[in-house]
Amino acid sequence: MSSVTFYALLGSLLVGLGLYGVIVGASALRKILAFNLLGSGVFLLFGVIAQRGAGAGFGGDPVPQALVITGLVVAFAATALAVGLLVRLGESAGLDDVEDESEGESS
Amino acid sequence: MNSALINTSGLLAALSGWSDELLMMLLVVPVLAMLFGFVLGSRAAERIALLTLPLGLALAVAVAALVLDQGTPLSYDIGGWASPLGVALRVDGLSAVLLLTTALVITGVGLYARADFATPADVDEARTPLAFWTLLLGLWAALNAVFIGQDLFNLYVAIELLTFTAVPLVCLKGSAETLQAALRYLLFALLGSVLYLLGAALLYGAYGTLDIGQLAAAMRGSGLAAAEPAVEPAAIAAVVLMTAGLLAKTALVPLHLWLPPAHAGAPAAASAILSALVVKGSFYLIFRLWIDLMPVVYTQQIAQGLATLGAAAILLGGIMAIRQARLKMLIAYSTLAQLGYLFLIFPLLVSPVLVPTLADGSTPAAWTGGVLQLVSHAFAKASMFMGAGLIAIALGHDRIADLGGLSRLLPITLVAFALSGLSLMGLPPSGGFAAKWLLLRAAIETGQWWWTLVILFGGVLTGTYLYRVLAAASFSESDADLAAGPASRRQSEGVSEPLPKLATGASAELASAPPPEPASEVSPERASVQSPRSSSQLPGQTGQVQSAQRQPRLQRPVARSRELIVLALALISIALGLVPLTSFEILQIGRGGEAMAMLEPLAEPAGLSAFELPASGVTPVPSATGFLASVMEPLPGVAGSLPSAPESLPTVAGPSTSSVAPLPSAVGAQSSAMGSLP
Numbered sequence: 001m002s003s004v005t006f007y008a009l010l011g012s013l014l015v016g017l018g019l020y021g022v023i024v025g026a027s028a029l030r031k032i033l034a035f036n037l038l039g040s041g042v043f044l045l046f047g048v049i050a051q052r053g054a055g056a057g058f059g060g061d062p063v064p065q066a067l068v069i070t071g072l073v074v075a076f077a078a079t080a081l082a083v084g085l086l087v088r089l090g091e092s093a094g095l096d097d098v099e100d101e102s103e104g105e106s107s
Numbered sequence: 108m109n110s111a112l113i114n115t116s117g118l119l120a121a122l123s124g125w126s127d128e129l130l131m132m133l134l135v136v137p138v139l140a141m142l143f144g145f146v147l148g149s150r151a152a153e154r155i156a157l158l159t160l161p162l163g164l165a166l167a168v169a170v171a172a173l174v175l176d177q178g179t180p181l182s183y184d185i186g187g188w189a190s191p192l193g194v195a196l197r198v199d200g201l202s203a204v205l206l207l208t209t210a211l212v213i214t215g216v217g218l219y220a221r222a223d224f225a226t227p228a229d230v231d232e233a234r235t236p237l238a239f240w241t242l243l244l245g246l247w248a249a250l251n252a253v254f255i256g257q258d259l260f261n262l263y264v265a266i267e268l269l270t271f272t273a274v275p276l277v278c279l280k281g282s283a284e285t286l287q288a289a290l291r292y293l294l295f296a297l298l299g300s301v302l303y304l305l306g307a308a309l310l311y312g313a314y315g316t317l318d319i320g321q322l323a324a325a326m327r328g329s330g331l332a333a334a335e336p337a338v339e340p341a342a343i344a345a346v347v348l349m350t351a352g353l354l355a356k357t358a359l360v361p362l363h364l365w366l367p368p369a370h371a372g373a374p375a376a377a378s379a380i381l382s383a384l385v386v387k388g389s390f391y392l393i394f395r396l397w398i399d400l401m402p403v404v405y406t407q408q409i410a411q412g413l414a415t416l417g418a419a420a421i422l423l424g425g426i427m428a429i430r431q432a433r434l435k436m437l438i439a440y441s442t443l444a445q446l447g448y449l450f451l452i453f454p455l456l457v458s459p460v461l462v463p464t465l466a467d468g469s470t471p472a473a474w475t476g477g478v479l480q481l482v483s484h485a486f487a488k489a490s491m492f493m494g495a496g497l498i499a500i501a502l503g504h505d506r507i508a509d510l511g512g513l514s515r516l517l518p519i520t521l522v523a524f525a526l527s528g529l530s531l532m533g534l535p536p537s538g539g540f541a542a543k544w545l546l547l548r549a550a551i552e553t554g555q556w557w558w559t560l561v562i563l564f565g566g567v568l569t570g571t572y573l574y575r576v577l578a579a580a581s582f583s584e585s586d587a588d589l590a591a592g593p594a595s596r597r598q599s600e601g602v603s604e605p606l607p608k609l610a611t612g613a614s615a616e617l618a619s620a621p622p623p624e625p626a627s628e629v630s631p632e633r634a635s636v637q638s639p640r641s642s643s644q645l646p647g648q649t650g651q652v653q654s655a656q657r658q659p660r661l662q663r664p665v666a667r668s669r670e671l672i673v674l675a676l677a678l679i680s681i682a683l684g685l686v687p688l689t690s691f692e693i694l695q696i697g698r699g700g701e702a703m704a705m706l707e708p709l710a711e712p713a714g715l716s717a718f719e720l721p722a723s724g725v726t727p728v729p730s731a732t733g734f735l736a737s738v739m740e741p742l743p744g745v746a747g748s749l750p751s752a753p754e755s756l757p758t759v760a761g762p763s764t765s766s767v768a769p770l771p772s773a774v775g776a777q778s779s780a781m782g783s784l785p
Contacts, residue, residue: 015305022298028290035297042305049312063192064311067260071304074267078297081271085278085290092283 008048014041028089032082039075043068119176122169127183129170130196133206133251136162141244149226149237156240157221160214163247167210171203171693180697182257190318195257197320199697201478202254205391208482209250211679212383212489217243219493219672220376235279239377246272246380253388259307259317263300266356266389270296273385276377277369288368295355295365299389302352309345323400338402346396350409353396356389359413359450360420363443367427370439375496378435382442383489387481390449403457410453417450418561425568429575434495434505437572438488444565445484445531451546451558452477458553472552475691476545479683483538486680487527494520494527494673503662513580516661519670521580523677528573530680533566538683545688 018041021034046064053061122129140159144152174181180199184190198206220243224236249272252265274296278289311317314325326338358366366386370378397406397413424444431437455473497520498513499505514521526537533543543562550558 018301019298022294028294031294035294035301038298038301039304042301042308045305045312046308049308052312053315064308067308067311070260070264074264075301077271078267078293078300081274082290082293082297085274085286085293088278088281089283089286089290092281092286 004048004051007044007051011041011044011048014038014044017041028082028086032079032086035082036075036079039071043071043075046071116176119172122173123177126170126173126181129166129173130181130183130198130255131185132166133163133170133255134196134248136166137244137248137251141241141248144244145237145241148231149233149240152237152240153221153224153226156217156244159244159247160217164210164214167203167206170198171207174198174200174203174696175693178696190257190321191316194261195318195320196255197257197697198255200693200695201698203696204478204482204694205254205387206251208485209247209254209384212485212676213243213247213380215489215672215676216376216379216493219379219496219669222666222669223374223376223496238275238279239374242272242276243380246276246385250384250388253391257319259310259319259322261317262392263304263307266303266353266392267300269385269388270300270356273381276381277373279374279377280372282372284368285372288365288372292365292369295358295362299352299355299362302355303349303392306345306347306349306352309341309348313339313341313345319395319400326400327402338405343405346401346405347409349396350393353389353393354416357386357393357446358443359416359446360423360443361416363420363423366443367436367439370442370492371433371435375435375493375499378439378496379489379492382439382492383485386442386446387485390446390481397453398456406453406457407459410457413450414454414558417447418558420444420447420450421561421565422447422568425565425572428572429568431572432506432508434498434507434510434576435492437507437576438491438495441491441531441569441572442484442488444569445480445488448480448484448543448546448562448565449477451550451562452480454555455546455549455553455558458555460553471549472545473549475688475694476542476549478694479538479545479691480542483530483542483680483683486676486683487530487539490523490527490673490676490680491531493669493676494524497665497669497673500663501661501665507576507579510576510580511582517665517670519667519674520665521577523670523674524580525573525577526674526677526681528569528577530677530684532569532573533562536684537681539680541684541688 014037018034018036018038022031022038025031025034046068050060050062050064053064137159140155144155147155170181180197182195182197185194185196187193189195220239224239226233226236246269249265249268253262253269256262256265270293274289274293277292278285307317310322314322316322316325326342355362370382373381393413397409421444424440424442424447428437428440428444431440452473456471456477495505497517498510501517502510502513530537530539533539543566547559547562550556550562
């Protein structure tokens with residue numbers, strides 16, 4: 001198994017795990033974490049695609065790498081916004097510990 | 108008259124030289140305004156936003172006029188870099204219409220929101236106004252970016268920006284319910300955008316480009332044999348993933364759970380934008396994926412499925428709307444139903460009956476009908492939500508059963524509501540009527556009679572829930588009394604308590620409540636508005652004491668100008684039905700055979716990375732670092748001056764230790780390699 005195939009499968013596994021977590025996750029915090037897992041899988045796939053697209057002796061196709069950087073920033077901002085909302089929600093519900101907040105998401 | 112014509116054509120000729128700048132300014136103006144507003148504080152943010160409204164509207168008008176005048180789409184490669192490497196912006200007829208719609212709705216909303224989001228005179232800085240005005244501008248920039256984007260990754264950033272500006276608008280009030288609605292919206296939207304990103308990655312892996320035009324050309328194959336498109340399995344998976352993600356953002360039925368609480372919980376002005384525009388942004392991307400990107404053979408396979416979901420949305424949204432007790436929830440479910448109509452256009456547009464006739468460049472009825480539905484719904488729904496906001500301010504609640512007497516208190520708003528309702532129902536003469544009539548015609552022409560049943564039954568459902576509102580608001584209170592249960596009667600007795608207590612009590616549920624005003628300020632206007640009511644109370648429709656108690660009171664006066672804005676938007680959605688259908692030829696600009704002829708098919712086989720593609724106008728760069736350096740250098744002409752960089756670099760690195768020394772030499776080697784390129 002080449003390293004490209006290995007990382008592609010690993011990325012797909014992360015995507016699958018993350019998707020499962022986002023859909024069936026019990027609390028909002030779990031869903032946010034699962035979203036990050038899902039995002040990591042996608043970014044890993046970007047890396048794989050960069051490696052696959054590397055031709056003519058170059059180490060890698062730079063375009064997916066540039067996209068990953070942007071994607072990381074966006075995912076980070078999204079996580080910050082989601083966690084911020086969750087903290088505010090916990091505060092307004094009078095909870096000190098957000099992790100115990102189980103009704104953050106009723107899907 | 109003649110001179111006016113000459114002036115217009117002269118103006119357009121002058122504009123055409125500035126088309127690149129116009130496209131850039133569509134993005135730059137709102138972003139700059141947002142940043143300045145954010146830095147300068149809430150009072151300045153409001154002023155800047157209000158100044159940006161006419162500017163942005165003028166830009167949208169100029170772009171639309173230019174597209175219409177030239178008859179060809181405008182396009183611009185950012186920084187002069189052509190598509191495989193650079194990012195292209197493109198405005199065709201459809202995007203010009205959507206840009207104009209966006210600008211008009213946002214202008215209306217901005218003027219309407221002045222009263223709700225003014226910074227109070229006694230404070231220096233207020234958080235909510237600052238958030239609202241900067242988010243409004245950011246949302247405008249995001250929508251413009253979605254409508255003019257041509258690069259799938261750029262579009263990803265645009266829809267993320269749209270999400271990040273829309274979600275905080277939902278929870279501007281900061282109450283627990285709105286925070287929860289916003290969080291749920293955000294989770295749905297994030298799942299949607301990460302699926303979209305995954306699809307974009309797969310598409311890039313398969314074709315080595317993210318430009319929609321080039322991807323479409325690659326998928327259609329090098330030859331003109333449309334019967335055998337060269338679509339890779341990965342591309343099909345990618346587009347399906349992206350569609351699933353975008354459906355979550357558009358709130359098509361199985362993924363709609365976030366929409367009603369989010370749209371109903373937001374302040375009225377924000378609800379108007381969310382319902383009228385934000386969901387349309389992601390719909391537009393679905394549309395582009397299946398109509399512009401995928402070969403028509405594949406679209407035919409999925410079209411019935413998308414339309415079935417749309418039909419489910421029409422039925423479910425309509426039935427749920429009928430069952431709602433609150434006006435804003437009813438309008439939110441109505442959005443759900445109206446979005447369903449948009450998905451009906453897919454089978455009507457790519458029907459095998461119709462496709463052979465598309466080649467002659469005529470505008471298919473489903474195409475015009477779908478766009479008309481989108482645009483007229485945008486205006487009607489913006490008007491409805493803002494009208495509901497005024498009703499909530501005037502009555503202190505938005506319970507449908509207790510709307511009685513509204514026809515005396517807010518006649519203009521009620522008329523606007525009824526006019527918007529006409530458009531949603533699809534009664535003539537309105538934009539909604541033209542849209543639904545065209546969709547019906549397309550369904551019959553293409554032999555898909557089952558969609559006509561959906562459209563007609565959806566109209567009946569729309570009529571039913573709107574009749575509930577109008578009947579409750581117009582007819583005697585005794586009817587509403589019978590319809591309302593004991594619970595709402597108890598609540599409505601609460602409504603008739605003295606004003607100051609009410610204003611504070613009601614402010615929690617008011618969509619967008621300015622701080623409660625002292626009763627002394629309110630009472631003169633209150634008295635003037637109430638005088639006709641008290642006189643009409645004398646005959647007494649029912650003569651019951653209870654009914655007298657149920658008489659609605661004006662909790663807070665509503666400025667006439669705000670009612671007129673609501674009315675103006677409703678009138679636009681009606682007027683769209685009076686526009687002759689031939690003027691919708693603008694939608695055809697940049698589509699069909701013309702668009703295909705413009706695209707250069709990729710000479711190279713699929714499965715290559717970007718820099719192995721024939722680089723049109725871009726010099727191939729030998730290494731990744733050099734490539735990135737060239738991307739960061741926006742002016743191609745400056746490339747020759749780059750060799751001067753290594754000379755300056757060692758002097759900068761000179762004072763430091765020798766461990767840094769290898770770096771400048773490496774950079775120098777790269778730069779000289781770049782410099783040796785033609």
